[in-house]
Amino acid sequence: FAVLPGGTNAIPPSITAQPQSQTVAQGSTATFSVTVTGTAPLIYQWRFNGTNTSGATGSAYSRTNVLPADAGDYSVVVTNSAGSATSSNATLTVNSSPVILTQPQSQAVSAGQDATFTVTASGAAPLSYQWRFNATNLLAGATASSFTRTNAQSSDAGNYSVIITNSAGSVTSVEASLTVVVAQPSIIAQWNFNSLTSDTNSATGTLNPSLGSGTASYVGGTTAAGSGEFATGSGTDSNTTDNSGWNTSTYPTQGTGNKTAGARFNVSTAGRQNISIRWDQRESGTGSKYARLQYTTNGTTFVDFPTAVSVASTSFEPKTNNLAGIAAVNNNPNFAFRIVAEFESTAANTANSNYVGASSTYGIGGTIRFDMVTVSGTVIPTDNPPPSPATLSAAVFSPGQQFQFTVTGQAGSNYVVLASTNLSVTNWISLATNVSPFTFTDTNAAAFVQRFYRAWSLP
Known part of the structure; x- marks a missing residue:
C-alpha cells in the first residue's frame, strides 16, 4: 500500500468482476466491462491482443460495428497511486454473416434430364440453405448447398435462387435460370401401304414401311x-393418286379368339422414348366394331x-x-x-x-382396313463431349431481313439458341438446337424492334 499526503493509506486496485468473453454477430456491438475496488482515482487502459487501444480508458469498453478482424482477446489494466491490476483476457468471437463466393449458374437441359444448381458460401457455421423457384420456397429437402431438379420438364423452367442464413444474417443469391428444351417427336416408322413405285392403283401396295x-x-x-389385300386408303395420306390401305379379313368365328387376330407391327424403339402410335382404321359392316x-x-408376350378402340x-x-407413360417400351429393340x-x-x-359388327351382324369375312400406321417418339438425350462456352459470330442480315450468325462451341456438342427482347431472365425462349458448329438463321427477326441472342450448351 501507499501512504497518501495527510497520512492516509492508499489501496491498490483489485478486480472483483472480470470482463466476460462473448460471441456477437458481425456488424453488432460488443461491450466489455470490469469492476474494480481501490483508492481513487482509478485509471483504465483497455488492450486488444496485448496492445493498448486508443481512447479506451473507462471501466467499460464498446466495440461497435464489429468485423471479423475485431475478434481476439480484450483485457484492461487498472492503475492508481498504489499500483496496478491486469484483468484476465475476454475473448470476442465474431460470427460473420454469409458471403456468396460462387453464384449458381444458369443452364439448359433436355426434358427428362437432371439440372443441378450449386452455391459456395463462407460465413460463421452453421450455414442454412433454402432454395427457391421463381421466388417461392421449394419443397422440404431443398436445404443444402446444391439442389437437383430431377427429370426436368417444361413446368420446371424458370428462376432458381438460394437464401443462405446463419446467426449473423442472411444473403440471397442471384437468380439462375433453367431452360428445359423439349424434344419434338419424330417418326420412327410409318406404313402408308402405297406401292413403292407409284402406279396410280390403290388396289396394289406393300407391307414395307414407307418411312x-x-x-x-x-x-x-x-x-x-x-x-384384295389393298384398297383405297384414308384421307390422311397426302398421296391422292396412289393411296392404298391394308385390307385384312378372315377373323375368328363368333365367340372365339378374343384379342388374338389382326395385324402386327414390329418396330425397334432403340434410342427413343415417349412412344406414340397413331393410325387410321375402318371396318366393313360385318367387321368387328371393337379392337x-x-x-x-x-x-x-403382349399386354x-x-x-x-x-x-x-x-x-x-x-x-x-400414347405409350409415353410406359417406360419399358422406350429404347427397346424388341418392341x-x-x-x-x-x-x-x-x-x-x-x-x-x-x-359386334360395325354396322351389321359380325362375320368372319368382315374386313378391317388400316392406313397411315405411324410410330413416333423423341430422341433420348445422351451425354455430349464436355461442352465449352459458345461464341457467336458477327451477325449479318441475309435477304428478306433474316438475321444470321454462326454458333461455335465444343465440336460435337449440342447448343441451344435462345432469344429475348429485353434481357429479362424470364423472357428467354429457345429457337433452335443443333450440333456445334452450325449457322442459325432467324427468319422472324424483322418482326422485332430489337432482339438479343445467346447460345447455351446442353449436357
Missing part, C-alpha cells in the same frame, strides 16, 4: 381380304393398352394410343404392337362375350 424400318404381318389367322392395341416389350362406321377414323379384334364384353364392359 423407317420394321415389319407388318398378319396375326391370329387373318389373311388378305377376298376383294384393341396390344404391345410387347420382349417380342412374345393390352388400357382402352379399346371403337369404329362404328365404314369410314376411316383416326386413332392414337412390337398389334391391333386385334375384341369382344364387346372386354372392350365396352358389357355381358356380351361376342364380336
